[in-house]
Amino acid sequence: MQTLYTLVVIVQVLSALTIIGLVLLQHGKGADMGASFGSGASGSLFGATGSSNFMSRATGVAAAIFFAATLGLAVFSSTRKASVGVMDGVTVVKPAASASATAAPASAPAATEAAAASASASGQAGQIPK
Numbered sequence: 001m002q003t004l005y006t007l008v009v010i011v012q013v014l015s016a017l018t019i020i021g022l023v024l025l026q027h028g029k030g031a032d033m034g035a036s037f038g039s040g041a042s043g044s045l046f047g048a049t050g051s052s053n054f055m056s057r058a059t060g061v062a063a064a065i066f067f068a069a070t071l072g073l074a075v076f077s078s079t080r081k082a083s084v085g086v087m088d089g090v091t092v093v094k095p096a097a098s099a100s101a102t103a104a105p106a107s108a109p110a111a112t113e114a115a116a117a118s119a120s121a122s123g124q125a126g127q128i129p130k
Contacts, residue, residue, distance in 0.1 A: 005076050012069035018062040026055045 001076075005073075008069050008072045008076065012066060012073065015062050015066040015069060019059060019066060022055055022059045022062060026059070
């Protein structure tokens with residue numbers, strides 16, 4: 001699974017570099033005016049208008065590959081297990097407290113709750129004692 005993830009990352013980086021190169025190689029709108037007056041574009045490898053169509057289609061294909069690789073990486077990241085940290089295997093041991101220290105705080109709230117229950121049963125809940 002790790003090799004497939006690495007392969008998708010490599011495809012994404014290569015497609016990104018391809019997009020950058022193709023965009024930089026394309027001519028702007030002003031360059032078409034010079035080509036129409038005989039700047040030698042008709043004798044090029046792709047013909048008079050073939051290079052612009054080829055470059056734009058190649059850019060579109062590279063962009064589609066880039067988006068597919070991005071989607072693949074999103075799927076991989078949602079299914080990958082989180083990396084194990086240094087402290088993940090450590091268990092914390094709390095020291096044992098004495099029995100009298102743990103029993104006293106636990107009994108105090110119980111007595112308060114019992115007094116509140118008896119006061120509410122006799123109808124005196126919410127009144128200030130005198």
